[in-house]
Amino acid sequence: MQQIIDFILELDKLKGVTRKTRPLGLERYENSAEHSWQIAMLAASLAPYAGSTIDINRVIRMLLVHDIGEIDTGDTLVYAEGDWKERKAAELAAVKRIFGLLPEQQGAAFLALWQEFETGETPEARFAHAVDRAMPVLLNLANSGQSWRENGVSHERVVRRIAPPIKDGCPALWAYLEGRLEEALQKGWFGA
Amino acid sequence: MQQIIDFILELDKLKGVTRKTRPLGLERYENSAEHSWQIAMLAASLAPYAGSTIDINRVIRMLLVHDIGEIDTGDTLVYAEGDWKERKAAELAAVKRIFGLLPEQQGAAFLALWQEFETGETPEARFAHAVDRAMPVLLNLANSGQSWRENGVSHERVVRRIAPPIKDGCPALWAYLEGRLEEALQKGWFGA
Numbered sequence: 001m002q003q004i005i006d007f008i009l010e011l012d013k014l015k016g017v018t019r020k021t022r023p024l025g026l027e028r029y030e031n032s033a034e035h036s037w038q039i040a041m042l043a044a045s046l047a048p049y050a051g052s053t054i055d056i057n058r059v060i061r062m063l064l065v066h067d068i069g070e071i072d073t074g075d076t077l078v079y080a081e082g083d084w085k086e087r088k089a090a091e092l093a094a095v096k097r098i099f100g101l102l103p104e105q106q107g108a109a110f111l112a113l114w115q116e117f118e119t120g121e122t123p124e125a126r127f128a129h130a131v132d133r134a135m136p137v138l139l140n141l142a143n144s145g146q147s148w149r150e151n152g153v154s155h156e157r158v159v160r161r162i163a164p165p166i167k168d169g170c171p172a173l174w175a176y177l178e179g180r181l182e183e184a185l186q187k188g189w190f191g192a
Numbered sequence: 193m194q195q196i197i198d199f200i201l202e203l204d205k206l207k208g209v210t211r212k213t214r215p216l217g218l219e220r221y222e223n224s225a226e227h228s229w230q231i232a233m234l235a236a237s238l239a240p241y242a243g244s245t246i247d248i249n250r251v252i253r254m255l256l257v258h259d260i261g262e263i264d265t266g267d268t269l270v271y272a273e274g275d276w277k278e279r280k281a282a283e284l285a286a287v288k289r290i291f292g293l294l295p296e297q298q299g300a301a302f303l304a305l306w307q308e309f310e311t312g313e314t315p316e317a318r319f320a321h322a323v324d325r326a327m328p329v330l331l332n333l334a335n336s337g338q339s340w341r342e343n344g345v346s347h348e349r350v351v352r353r354i355a356p357p358i359k360d361g362c363p364a365l366w367a368y369l370e371g372r373l374e375e376a377l378q379k380g381w382f383g384a
Contacts, residue, residue, distance in 0.1 A: 001365065001368045002368075005330060007237060008234050009216065009331075009334050011233055012216045012217075012334075013217075014229075015222065015230075016217065016218055023204050024205075026208055030207065034206075034207045034223060038204070040229070040256055044256070045196045045199060048298070057253075060249070060252060060253065061236065064236070135200075138197060138200060139201075172193060176193045176194075
C-alpha cells in the first residue's frame with residue numbers, strides 16, 4: 001500500500017508542469033494533469049468517430065498516463081523542432097523511475113500503456129494521438145490562437161504537425177478542424 | 193462534431209473550480225479537473241485492493257465525470273454539514289445541462305455514470321467513493337494537514353466522514369489510513 005501512496009503523491013507533481021495553452025478565461029497556463037483529464041473526456045466523447053474499432057477504455061488509460069514523464073522533463077511545445085529523440089529517451093527514463101515506485105505488476109501495466117502510446121501503432125494509440133493533438137488546437141480556436149500567437153507558430157506548421165495524426169486516428173475530426181484552421185488563418189490568429 | 197467540441201470547451205471550466213487542498217509544494221489551490229485525473233490514476237493503481245470484483249474501466253470513467261456538476265455549483269468541502277440534498281439537486285441540474293450539450297447517446301452514457309456514482313450502490317461506485325474520499329486525505333497527510341488546519345476540521349469529523357465509505361469500498365486502504373490519521377492527530381495536524 002505504501003508504494004501506491006508514494007506513487008500517487010509523486011504524480012502530484014504533474015499539476016505543476018505547465019503547458020503553453022491557457023484555460024479559457026483564465027490568465028494562468030494549463031498544467032499537464034488537468035490536460036490529461038480533458039483529453040480522456042474528449043476521447044470518451046469522440047469514440048464513435050474513431051478511424052477503426054477501438055477499445056476506448058485502453059485509450060482512456062493511455063491518455064491518463066501519457067504525460068507522466070513530464071514530471072522530470074517538463075512540457076515541450078508540440079510544434080518545437082528540437083531534439084525529439086533525446087527528449088523521448090529522457091521521458092522513458094522518467095516513466096521508468098515513476099512507475100517503478102509501484103508494485104511490479106501495476107508499474108509494468110502503466111509502462112506498457114505509455115509505450116503503446118509512444119509507439120503509436122495500435123488503433124487505440126493512433127486514436128489517442130489524434131485526441132491529444134486536437135485538444136490544444138480546440139483551445140486555441142476558442143481563444144483567438146493564444147498559444148500560436150505567443151509562440152510564433154504559423155498555420156503551415158500547425159497543419160504539418162497535426163494533420164497526419166488526426167487524419168489517421170480520427171478522420172471526422174480532421175474534416176472539422178481543417179476548415180476551422182483556415183478561418184483562423186483569415187482572422188490572423190497565427191503567430192508567423 | 194460541433195456538439196462534442198462545445199461540450200469539451202464547456203468542460204474547460206472545471207479547471208477553474210478550486211478545492212480546499214493545495215498541490216504539494218504549490219501555493220495555489222487544487223482544481224477539480226486535475227483532481228479528477230489524479231483519482232482516476234489512484235483507482236487504477238488501487239484496483240487489486242477493491243473490496244469486491246470490479247470493472248476498473250467503469251470506475252475510471254465514473255471518476256472522470258463525477259465532479260463535472262461543480263462547473264455550475266463550485267466545490268464544497270466534504271466535511272461541510274450544510275444542505276447536502278439541495279446541493280445534490282443543483283449538481284444534477286448542472287450535469288443534465290452540460291451532458292445535454294452532447295449527442296443524445298454520449299450524453300446519456302455520461303449521465304448514467306454520474307448517477308451510478310451518486311447513488312453509490314454498485315461495487316464500482318463504492319470503490320470510486322473510497323478513492324475519491326481518500327485522495328484529499330493523502331494530500332493532507334503529506335502536507336501537515338493543510339486543509340484540515342485551514343478549515344478547522346477535527347480528526348473525529350474526518351474519521352466520521354471518510355471511514356465508512358473507505359472501509360466499504362477499499363478495506364485495505366482504510367487499514368492503512370487509520371494509523372496514519374492517528375499519527376496526524378498526535379502531530380497536531382487537525383484544525384479543531
